[in-house]
Amino acid sequence: MKHLPSPAARRTLLAIGAGTVAALALAGCSAGGDDSAGGTGDGSFASVEAALEAGGEITYWSWTPSAEAQVAAFEKEYPNVTVNLVNAGTNNDEYTKLQNAIKAGSGAPDVVQIEYYAFPQFALTDAFVDLSAYGFGEFEDDYTASTWNSVTDGDAIYGLPQDSGPMALFYNKAVFDELGLAVPTTWDEYYEAAKAIHAADPNAYITNDIGDAGFATSMIWQAGGQPFQTSGTDVTIDLQDEGSVRWTENWNRLVEEGLVAPTSSWSDEWFRGLGDGSIATLVIGAWMPGNLISGAPDGAGDWRVAPMPTYDGEPASAENGGGGQAVTKQSENPELAAGFLWWLNNSEESVDIFLESGGFPSTTANLSDEEFLADAPEYFGGQKINEVLAAAADDVVEGWSYLPYQVYANSIFGDTVGQAYQNGTDLNDGLTAWQDALVQYGNEQGFAVNK
Known part of the structure; x- marks a missing residue:
């Protein structure tokens, strides 16, 4: 949990x-x-x-x-x-x-x-x-x-x-109302909202992200990616599949244009941002409400929940x-x-x-x-937030699987994809570096890893 x-x-x-x-x-x-x-x-x-x-x-x-x-x-x-x-x-x-x-x-x-x-x-x-x-x-x-x-x-x-943890969009309604923004239903709309929020206040962002393996894999999942396939000790890794690239092309514009806050999740600064509206949304699992209530009390009354934005407007979620x-x-x-x-x-x-x-x-x-x-x-x-969250559970994209050494994979995410966040560079290059490291590690451990 x-x-x-x-x-x-x-x-x-x-x-x-x-x-x-x-x-x-x-x-x-x-x-x-x-x-x-x-x-x-x-x-x-x-x-x-x-x-x-x-x-x-x-x-x-x-x-x-x-x-x-x-x-x-x-x-x-x-x-x-x-x-x-x-x-x-x-x-x-x-x-x-x-x-x-x-x-x-x-x-x-x-x-x-x-x-x-x-x-x-x-x-x-x-x-x-x-x-x-x-x-x-x-x-x-x-x-x-x-x-x-x-x-x-x-x-x-x-x-x-x-x-x-079916994913949904948690958003600060007060921020969106003040700027006259509609709740985004697509990732293109989300990007436009991100620009508007940061333009109105350089200290405000649509969300935070400094590179988290759990978030990235969930976003690839929602985009239809299936980069990890396993049969016994035979493993295939393809972090350049259609869904993985779809996510990087979407999220790159937010990272490269400085539209996401460089703030660590679960930090005091993060909770303050959620409370004062300087972090206006979270794309996160359905277990989040209690954490918002206890960790960001200043945001009481301002937050709402909506379906996760998608690439084509059709419902799609992932587990987080x-x-x-x-x-x-x-x-x-x-x-x-x-x-x-x-x-x-x-x-x-x-x-x-x-x-x-x-x-x-x-x-x-x-x-x-x-x-x-x-x-x-x-x-x-x-x-009635659970109506939205329960519907998200029905919309989780099928076909996802993790690596048989996903614990290790997550531990080196910061050394690979995380560098792209720090440098504001192409996340796809980060995924390539992550894949190379995972292929090498898997083969060293005795798996037969293909890419």
Whole structure:
């Protein structure tokens, strides 16, 4: 789940020894060193239900704000089960510890929180239980297509989605009204609005961007790009495909003309800009409202939500952030761990707790719930913002996939594409540099990488 991620954390290099990812995949080894561990059910949910009743003890790694309350509610419902909740760090901090445990063959939790972009890496190393063995395939319709796709690979199910981040346009209505600007529905209109906002006040910008891998990949996704394709250890990288180039041609004019604020997201300066209107829009995931309300209180009443601008005016969105949980193969009681995971991300009680903490659901029932859709925060002028955000979930472009070493890829984004932001130069050159680095790294790790 994405809550106030540290830009520094996003750039941290995941500490994986050379060859670890591909070597584990090629060897077909499991985290516990025993392929019989986990995933040995008969394809039904019966063994999971029996494990929940029998009880036992499991460990859960999570950094979500709702985790403590969810664990307490679970233990109340299943008093024979003890869940040891551990905050092993956020993002890369946790992934480094998990990868080290996988390499060592011990030390992994029973259930672990994983962002969608990191799922392929750990699934490839055979670290997670295939939950299809426990009948989890029957839950597919409970989740949006994009989030379900993010935790599965063919018939294999490596986790359950928790939250989602369909992208939308968050905009400061007061700024747009003052300048007589219409809310942009296309990227051309967005560019024209950017020029008008900066011309009216040289200290004001339509948005900020200094180079963020998660944002860039989401924008390429929305543009129809499919630059990363994987089949086992065969990887194809094409950051010059039609969608990737479409995004750079669009965003280049904003960067090269100085129309985006050189401000780090999640910084104090960023929140001040959102509060005083000097940063007038955000193209970001649906999990953003709570962060705006708590981090930019001076913007109360001014902000609204609209569909993400598109290239042709037709609805199109992408996921930005979000994740789920998986059961590791080191679990000594995978049925019980699977039962906890099922309750965590599929029970009404747990999802309600998650939503109360500011999360945005991946569950189709919640996205269509009348009470959820009717929510009209005063911060957003009483707008029913979830109507817009839920519609964005339906408009996520199909066909996206991440690299099996996306964690590493994101960590070097600043050294490649980020340089184009710093120098105000062609982002396409930055993507080319990123691609070259990713091809070299992948081949060094034992993947067969084509471009």
